[in-house]
Amino acid sequence: MKLLRLGALGAEKPALLADDGTLRDLCGIVSDIAGEMLGDEALNRIRSIDPASLPLVSADRVGACVGNVGKFICVGLNYADHAKETGKEPPPEPILFMKATTAVVGPNDDVEIPRTSAKTDWEVELGVVIGKRAKYVSEADALSHVAGYCVVNDVSERAFQSERGGQWTKGKSHDTFGPIGPWLVTRDEVADPQNLSLWLDVDGQRRQTGNTSTMIFGVAHLVSYISQFMxxxxxxxxxxGTPPGVGMGIKPTPVFLQTGQVMTLGIEGLGEQRQTTIAARD
Incomplete structure (x- = not known):
C-alpha cells in the first residue's frame, strides 16, 4: 500500500493512493498515518478494504507521510563512496545522530536556507518507518518491526554541522530540513530494501545517483543496531544515509544551495519529491 497525508501543514488527513492512481480518504478508517496506526493490525485493516469503496479526495498539498514523528534518527557515512568523497574512512559501526522533528515537512514544501548559511547541502536517503516497538531486536527479526519505507531529503548545513563545534545535529535540524514522502510504502511492497535506486537533481542537473545495495550497513542491521541503544x-x-554526489563532495570546488533553486529527488518505487529553496522565515 501507498499511504499519505493530505492537507494544510498541521491539519493533514490520512489517505491511500490506490492502484488506479486515485486518492482515497482514510479518515473513516484510521485517525492518522502515525503511531499505533502504523502497526500490522491497523495496516491490515486498511489493506482489507476495497479502495473503490472509499471517498475520493483531492491533493492540494501532500504532507509528510508520517505524522507526529517521535524520533528522527539519521545514519552518517553509510555509503562507502560517500564517505570517500568527504575524505573520511568508512565507519566500523553505524554513526548515529538525531534530526529535530521540527525539521519535518512535506515532500514538495519549500526548503529554507538558514540565516548566515553558506553551505546548505542536499542528501537523498531511504527512510525507514517503524511500525512496532523495537528494543534489543535481532537482525533476523528487525524488518518485522518496520511499517514501510519512504523518500527523505536529509538537508544539511555543512558549516553548522562541522565547523561550529559539537556534534552534527545543529547542521541537520533547521526548519524544513526533513522533507518526508510523498508516500509511505508498506514493507510488503518492497521486496528488497537493499536494491533500490536513488537519485537527486538540482536545477535539472543530476547530482546524486546510487543504489541501496552499496550501503555499508543494511536496513535490518540498522534497526537491530539502533534498538540496542534506544x-x-x-x-x-x-x-x-546518502550515496555520493553531495555538494560538499564536488571537486575541485564544492557547490551549495542558494535561494531560488529546485531540488528533485526520488527512490525506485517510493515516489519523488520537489522542493524550491527560499530564504529562512521567522
Missing part, C-alpha cells in the same frame, strides 16, 4: 517506537523515522 527503544524504537511506531512512527519513528530512520534516514539510512
Amino acid at each position: 527503544t524504537l517506537m511506531p512512527g519513528d523515522v530512520i534516514a539510512t
